[in-house]
Structures are given as C-alpha cells and as structure tokens.
Amino acid sequence: MARIIWNRPENPPKHVSDQLGIPHWQLGEALHEIKHAGNLRATDRVIICDDGMVTDEYGDALSNIYDEL
Amino acid sequence: MRAFATLRFAGDALDPDEISRVVKEQPTRAYRKGERYRPGPRSPEVTGKTGVWYFSTRRKIQSKDLTDHLDALVTLIFPFADQDRRLKELHDIMERENLQAHVTCFWRGPSGANQPSIPSVVSGALHRLPADIEVDFATEDR
Numbered sequence: 346m347a348r349i350i351w352n353r354p355e356n357p358p359k360h361v362s363d364q365l366g367i368p369h370w371q372l373g374e375a376l377h378e379i380k381h382a383g384n385l386r387a388t389d390r391v392i393i394c395d396d397g398m399v400t401d402e403y404g405d406a407l408s409n410i411y412d413e414l
Numbered sequence: 415m416r417a418f419a420t421l422r423f424a425g426d427a428l429d430p431d432e433i434s435r436v437v438k439e440q441p442t443r444a445y446r447k448g449e450r451y452r453p454g455p456r457s458p459e460v461t462g463k464t465g466v467w468y469f470s471t472r473r474k475i476q477s478k479d480l481t482d483h484l485d486a487l488v489t490l491i492f493p494f495a496d497q498d499r500r501l502k503e504l505h506d507i508m509e510r511e512n513l514q515a516h517v518t519c520f521w522r523g524p525s526g527a528n529q530p531s532i533p534s535v536v537s538g539a540l541h542r543l544p545a546d547i548e549v550d551f552a553t554e555d556r
Contacts, residue, residue, distance in 0.1 A: 412453055413454070
C-alpha cells in the first residue's frame with residue numbers, strides 16, 4: 346500500500362525527493378511537468394505517494410514522478 | 415541551474431490536432447476531454463477532465479537561459495515573417511472553442527543566484543495571444 350508523503354500546494358521540500366530517491370531539482374522538474382500537463386496551476390495542491398504516484402486534490406491520478414524523469 | 419518553459423492550450427472543446435496543425439509542432443502531451451490516456455509505463459490510465467495541448471521545452475532546448483526557452487514558445491506563435499497570421503488563427507480558435515492559453519516558467523538555481531526575469535518583449539507577445547504567465551522559481555537552498 347503506497348504511503349502519502351506530500352499533500353500540500355507548494356513545492357515539496359528535500360525530504361520528499363529523498364524518500365523518492367531522486368535529486369530535489371529532478372522532483373521539481375517532474376512535478377512542474379505533471380501539474381501543467383494536467384492543466385493545474387503551480388499553486389494547486391497535489392498528493393504524492395512513496396511509489397511516485399501523483400494525484401490531484403480529489404485523488405484523481407495525474408502521472409507518476411518516475412515517468413517524468 | 416535548470417530552466418524550461420511550457421505552453422498549453424486548454425478547454426472542453428479543444429481539438430489537439432487543430433493546434434498542432436496551426437503551430438506546426440507536436441505536443442509533449444495532448445488529449446481531448448474525456449479521452450483516456452496513459453502518461454507513462456508507471457502511470458495508470460487517466461481521463462482528461464478537459465482538452466489539453468501541452469508543449470514543454472525541457473527536452474527540446476538544452477540552454478540554461480530561460481529566455482531561450484521562452485523564445486522557442488514565442489516562435490511557435492509568431493514564426494518569422496508571418497505577419498501575425500498564426501497569432502490570428504490561434505486567437506480565432508481560442509475564441510471559437512473558448513480555450514485558455516497558459517505559459518509557465520521553471521527555474522532552479524544555486525543558493526544566492528539571482529532569479530531570472532521575463533523580458534518585456536516576451537511577456538508583451540504572449541499577452542497578445544492572450545496567454546497568462548506563471549513562474550516557478552526557486553533556489554536549491556533547502
């Protein structure tokens with residue numbers, strides 16, 4: 346069962362990228378792409394799980410961080 | 415230092431092929447409202463909540479200068495010696511299909527680095543579409 350590691354609107358801090366095992370800048374790039382390809386704004390809240398899955402605030406899947414690296 | 419920029423058109427009536435035909439470029443990702451698509455091998459199938467045509471310079475332009483990335487987006491809308499024909503065509507589609515256009519700027523730099531600015535000629539050109547501009551700038555000091 347995947348665990349939620351981020352559930353806020355702002356850019357996630359380094360401990361989130363550490364849990365995903367990727368550099369912080371890489372998480373920032375991937376999340377920027379996921380949000381905007383999903384027609385969200387930078388300030389929209391997203392949920393990140395420890396398997397890389399990203400959903401919008403309603404729990405609808407957007408993409409996986411590892412697909413955007 | 416990392417930089418890239420994105421352009422997206424969005425709206426319920428968006429036809430991705432129509433935008434690709436006008437800008438003469440394939441999108442990074444595009445889908446119609448209600449279309450099911452898979453963003454990648456580790457992602458599940460996703461249903462488009464609205465239509466989106468999305469283009470990112472991240473894998474297209476190698477430069478660390480954000481202006482180079484923004485110039486690439488501006489060229490999609492204002493190709494050389496086009497006399498605003500493409501702008502007018504895009505504007506007509508946006509009006510007819512009630513689409514919105516958004517440009518985003520991504521920049522990450524080292525601690526203490528000066529954040530980039532968006533040249534006024536670029537913001538002026540994008541506002542003619544009209545496209546809003548959203549910035550995502552940060553330094554890696556956390």
